[in-house]
Amino acid sequence: MQRSIVIKGHTSTYPDPIILEKGQAVLYGKEDTEFPNWIFCKSIITNKEGWVPKQILTTPDAHDIAVVTKDYSAHELTVNQDDILFGLEQLNDWTYCKTENDEYGWVPSFCLTAL
Known part of the structure; x- marks a missing residue:
């Protein structure tokens, strides 16, 4: 992850x-x-x-x-700046993520940067 x-x-x-x-x-x-x-x-x-x-x-x-x-x-996550996510899969400029609260969904990859 x-x-x-x-x-x-x-x-x-x-x-x-x-x-x-x-x-x-x-x-x-x-x-x-x-x-x-x-x-x-x-x-x-x-x-x-x-x-x-x-x-x-x-x-x-x-x-x-x-x-x-x-x-x-196709569940998309609603996320805010500075949220921490765990990227599970990247596909077609989107990342399938898990939140710290165990919610799963897609976020555009340009919204994220690796820690």
């Missing part, structure tokens, strides 16, 4: 994130232009929508259906 400090606060814009299990089918949508390799998907089971990393999706079929290759949550 990489211990980091928040150098720029971030507010989550998705209060009801998409949560997917390995093997779940999604409707494969558009790619984010600000953060490449994030695909806007819709769960076939729950109809929830959200950003999913392209790296955990199979190539979409002729009907734009892809399959998730590992469990995933």
Whole structure:
């Protein structure tokens, strides 16, 4: 785990994130232009929508259906400057972190610096 400090606060814009299990089918949508390799998907089971990393999706079929290759949550953390986080995974300019209160979620990597 990489211990980091928040150098720029971030507010989550998705209060009801998409949560997917390995093997779940999604409707494969558009790619984010600000953060490449994030695909806007819709769960076939729950109809929830959200950003999913392209790296955990199979190539979409002729009907734009892809399959998730590992469990995933799009939960974003709301963080303030000087918060301490533990980075668990970096992907496509975002970092999946754990807070000191054991909350897990994504934060844009530019908001963090290593301690």
